[in-house]
Each structure stands twice: as structure tokens, then as C-alpha cells.
Amino acid sequence: MEKEPLNWTICQECLGRGKKSRRISKKTRLLYQIALDEFEKTLGKGTAPLPPKGNLYSCPDCSGSGLLATANPPEANEEYPHIAIIGGGIGGMALAVACLHRGIPFTLYERDKDFNARSQGYGLTLQQASKAIQGLGIFSLKEGVISTRHLVHTPEGKVIAEWGTRKWIQSDIKTSSKRTNVHIARQSLRLALLEQLGGNNKIQWGHQLLDFKEHDDEGIDLSFQVDGKIKKAKADLVVGADGIRSSVRRQLIGENATSLRYLGCIVILGICPLSALQHLNNALLDSATIFQTANGNERIYIMPYSSGSVMWQLSFPMSEEEAKLLSNKGPGALKEEACRRTQWHAPIPQILSSTDENLISGYPVYDRELLKPEVLEKSGPVTLIGDAAHPMSPFKGQGANQALLDALTLARIIFKGCRPLSDWRKAGIRKNALMEFESEMLQRSAVKVQDSAEAAQFLHSEIVLHESDAPRRWFKK
Numbered sequence: 001m002e003k004e005p006l007n008w009t010i011c012q013e014c015l016g017r018g019k020k021s022r023r024i025s026k027k028t029r030l031l032y033q034i035a036l037d038e039f040e041k042t043l044g045k046g047t048a049p050l051p052p053k054g055n056l057y058s059c060p061d062c063s064g065s066g067l068l069a070t071a072n073p074p075e076a077n078e079e080y081p082h083i084a085i086i087g088g089g090i091g092g093m094a095l096a097v098a099c100l101h102r103g104i105p106f107t108l109y110e111r112d113k114d115f116n117a118r119s120q121g122y123g124l125t126l127q128q129a130s131k132a133i134q135g136l137g138i139f140s141l142k143e144g145v146i147s148t149r150h151l152v153h154t155p156e157g158k159v160i161a162e163w164g165t166r167k168w169i170q171s172d173i174k175t176s177s178k179r180t181n182v183h184i185a186r187q188s189l190r191l192a193l194l195e196q197l198g199g200n201n202k203i204q205w206g207h208q209l210l211d212f213k214e215h216d217d218e219g220i221d222l223s224f225q226v227d228g229k230i231k232k233a234k235a236d237l238v239v240g241a242d243g244i245r246s247s248v249r250r251q252l253i254g255e256n257a258t259s260l261r262y263l264g265c266i267v268i269l270g271i272c273p274l275s276a277l278q279h280l281n282n283a284l285l286d287s288a289t290i291f292q293t294a295n296g297n298e299r300i301y302i303m304p305y306s307s308g309s310v311m312w313q314l315s316f317p318m319s320e321e322e323a324k325l326l327s328n329k330g331p332g333a334l335k336e337e338a339c340r341r342t343q344w345h346a347p348i349p350q351i352l353s354s355t356d357e358n359l360i361s362g363y364p365v366y367d368r369e370l371l372k373p374e375v376l377e378k379s380g381p382v383t384l385i386g387d388a389a390h391p392m393s394p395f396k397g398q399g400a401n402q403a404l405l406d407a408l409t410l411a412r413i414i415f416k417g418c419r420p421l422s423d424w425r426k427a428g429i430r431k432n433a434l435m436e437f438e439s440e441m442l443q444r445s446a447v448k449v450q451d452s453a454e455a456a457q458f459l460h461s462e463i464v465l466h467e468s469d470a471p472r473r474w475f476k477k
């Protein structure tokens with residue numbers, strides 16, 4: 001990653017929100033007062049008018065990031081609640097960074113022994129979050145690759161859809177409102193967050209959360225398994241950022257209420273170096289094109305992974321039992337199955353056969369039923385972010401985007417609701433911050449979970465073969 005030269009602290013002008021709200025005009029306030037008076041005359045029978053809100057605009061002092069450069073990282077202010085963040089994946093690391101910038105004390109616990117403990121090799125596409133990461137002090141992703149063209153093919157190689165800035169520029173369609181998608185390896189993004197955090201020693205590696213217990217006035221006791229021994233810790237607030245099989249979630253609401261929901265398909269993933277494909281001289285391998293090919297059952301999606309490699313993701317319907325069996329057989333069997341199913345147009349067979357088995361993985365696809373805010377209502381000073389709160393299928397590429405947005409939103413709300421001299425100890429962190437956070441998070445992510453589940457169906461159906469220059473989601477029904 002490109003080294004960010006500076007530390008960051010929050011912008012005092014917008015208090016780290018990146019946005020400011022315009023003053024509400026006298027006329028609007030007056031109209032509201034009239035409507036309120038009218039409502040009161042109905043003795044509560046009519047509909048109460050909503051108080052006017054000032055329009056938001058990007059803060060000019062920090063250009064909308066909510067951050068300003070500083071010589072030293074801010075000191076933690078112990079007047080804020082101390083947060084135990086469980087899980088050092090995308091969401092947990094992002095939350096730690098956002099807390100660091102705000103002087104909110106935290107400890108980040110991760111079950112893995114170190115950063116590279118497991119193979120975590122797959123690529124992410126930053127969509128909405130490509131802007132949000134600036135709020136985490138990441139202004140450039142050196143390893144990030146920008147795509148300008150997206151193509152959909154039939155297995156014979158006929159192009160049935162094309163979109164992206166290259167197409168829009170050619171056809172003179174205005175692109176100003178189009179977002180830029182950045183493709184990046186998950187570990188590269190994690191590394192950028194780790195660097196913001198100040199390095200490896202800022203994480204309690206090898207700490208697997210076992211359980212936690214809330215005490216009325218003394219916060220929460222946590223127990224971890226560390227090197228085969230039990231270790232205890234304390235916190236005022238616990239945030240479960242521990243992924244789709246979250247143990248914080250299990251302890252909060254049980255496994256049965258919203259158990260894992262199998263979405264009827266398996267994904268097989270691989271990463272292939274472009275150096276192995278140079279002889280093909282294929283325009284699809286220009287490090288700026290995403291292409292997918294589908295036949296109404298199998299679907300393969302290939303995107304730049306780094307400037308020197310591509311990532312492929314093959315998916316197809318399969319029973320849960322068969323999918324588990326195939327996944328357990330390991331990379332050799334997964335590769336064989338993937339090659340057998342995709343004897344399609346170039347360069348697909350060549351990419352799959354040139355992929356090293358060490359860089360192949362595959363697993364059945366799950367999500368969970370949507371959480372309702374009421375389910376968390378009695379959770380006290382404990383909450384969830386990212387996949388722990390709202391796991392979703394990978395077909396919309398939204399999981400990490402939502403986890404990053406959750407992290408930044410939660411830190412911003414805690415900063416405001418639990419500031420020193422606020423009554424958070426008396427009123428409770430739930431009332432001062434978590435209720436607002438969970439309501440925003442669950443509403444924002446619900447549509448992504450649903451769309452991602454629908455995509456697991458229609459991407460493996462005839463619908464995907466419809467000829468139209470638009471992302472496949474635009475005609476899913």
C-alpha cells in the first residue's frame with residue numbers, strides 16, 4: 001500500500017462527519033411551527049409534522065472526509081466507553097481505525113495468530129465504500145485497480161451486454177454521476193487499515209472470544225482462549241465484528257432464531273497470474289475489464305485482482321450436501337470441477353487451467369434472515385457489525401462495503417452520543433448510541449442482503465442471458 005504520510009484526527013468543523021447541515025430558513029421554521037400548532041389542535045388525531053432538517057453538504061475544511069492531518073495520533077480519552085472489538089477482519093479493523101481518529105479507547109481482539117494466518121485470498125470491489133475509506137484515512141490504494149469496462153458473454157463468446165465508462169464515453173453518455181469501482185485484494189485493504197492503525201502490535205492476535213457477561217455497573221467481562229489458556233478482559237461496549245459465524249451474535253440471540261440460510265449454490269474461486277496467459281494476447285486481460293459468462297446454470301465472473309493477476313469466481317446451483325462434500329475435497333477436486341464445467345470461449349479454459357491449486361478455494365453460499373432492530377433491543381452494551389449482523393451472498397460484492405460503512409457510522413455515532421460529560425454511563429450506551437446505529441445499519445444493509453440473495457438465483461437462470469447493455473441487476477425480474 002502507498003504509505004499515508006500523516007496521522008489523522010477528526011475535523012472540528014464537522015466533528016468528523018464529513019458533512020455539515022445548512023441552517024434551516026426562517027420561513028421553513030415558521031411553516032413547521034404552523035403545522036405543529038394545527039396538529040396540536042387535533043388533540044393528537046392528525047399526523048404530527050416532521051421537524052425540518054437542514055440540507056447536508058460536504059464539509060469544506062476536510063473535503064468531506066471528516067479528517068484532518070495531525071503530527072501525532074490522538075490520545076485515547078478514557079471518558080468515552082472502552083470498546084472491545086471482536087474480530088480483526090475488514091469491519092473490525094475499520095472500526096478500530098475510526099475509533100483511533102476520534103480518541104475513543106478500544107482493544108481489538110482477533111482469533112488468528114497473525115495477519116497471514118490463513119489463506120484470505122480473494123478480491124473485493126469497493127463501490128460506495130471507495131469514498132467511505134477516505135473517512136478511514138485511506139486516500140489512495142496503490143494496489144487498487146480501476147475497471148472501465150464490463151462485459152457479459154454467452155459460452156460461445158458472443159457479447160450480450162456491455163457497460164462501464166469506456167462504453168459511456170464512446171456513446172457520449174454523461175459519466176459524471178457514475179461511481180468508480182476499485183478492485184483490490186481483501187488482504188491489501190486489510191493491510192491499508194492495519195497501517196492506519198499503527199501496525200501489528202495494535203491487535204491482540206491469537207485471542208478467540210469464548211463468552212462475555214454484562215454486569216450492572218461495571219461493564220462487561222470477556223473471556224478469551226489464548227494459547228490454550230483462558231484470559232479475562234473488561235470493556236464498556238462489545239462490538240461483534242466476527243464474521244458470518246459470529247460467536248457474539250450466537251451468544252446474544254442464539255443460533256436458532258436466524259440460522260445460516262443456504263442459498264442453493266457453491267462458489268469456486270481462483271487467482272491466476274497474467275504472466276501465465278501472456279501468449280493469448282486477449283483484450284479481456286487488459287487489467288481494466290471485468291467480464292462474466294453464463295449459460296443459465298453456471299456463471300463465471302472474472303475481474304482484475306491486482307495489476308498482474310485476475311480473480312475468477314465460478315458459481316452454480318448444487319444441493320447443500322453436495323456443495324459441502326465438494327468443498328471438503330479441496331482445491332484439486334474444485335479445480336477439476338470448475339474446468340469440466342467451463343469449456344467455453346477463450347480465455348476462460350486457459351485461465352482456469354493456469355490457476356495454481358494453492359490459489360483455489362470453494363464453499364457453499366449462505367446468508368441469514370434479516371435482523372429486526374427489536375431483536376437487539378435488549379442487548380445492552382453489545383452490538384454487531386459487518387457479516388456478524390447481516391451476512392449476504394457475494395454476488396453483489398456488497399459485504400465488505402457494508403462492513404466499512406457500519407464501522408465508520410458506529411464510530412461517528414459513539415463520538416457524538418457518548419462524548420465526555422454526556423450521560424452515557426447513566427443512560428446507557430444503547431440509548432445514547434446503539435439504537436440509532438442499529439436502526440441506520442439494518443435499514444441500509446437490508447436491501448443489499450435481499451438483492452444479494454436474489455442474485456444467487458437469477459445469475460444462475462436464463463434471465464442472465466437477456467441482451468441489454470446494463471448491469472444484470474437492472475432486469476432481474
Ligand SMILES: Cc1cc2nc3c(=O)[nH]c(=O)nc-3n(C[C@H](O)[C@H](O)[C@H](O)COP(=O)(O)OP(=O)(O)OC[C@H]3O[C@@H](n4cnc5c(N)ncnc54)[C@H](O)[C@@H]3O)c2cc1C
Pocket residue numbers: 086087088089090091092109110111112122123124125126186207208209210241242243244245246247269313385386387388394396397398399400401402403
Ligand atoms: C469470494 C468472496 C468475494 C467477495 N467479494 C466482495 C466484494 O467484491 N465486495 C464486498 O464488499 N464484499 C465482498 N465479499 C464479502 C466480504 O468479504 C465480507 O462481507 C467482509 O469480509 C465482512 O467483513 P467482516 O469484518 O464483517 O467479517 P470478516 O472479514 O469475515 O472478519 C471476521 C474476523 O473475525 C475473526 N473471528 C471470528 N470469530 C472470532 C472469535 N470468536 N474471536 C475473535 N475473532 C474472531 C475472524 O478470524 C475474522 O478475522 C466477498 C466475500 C467472498 C467470500
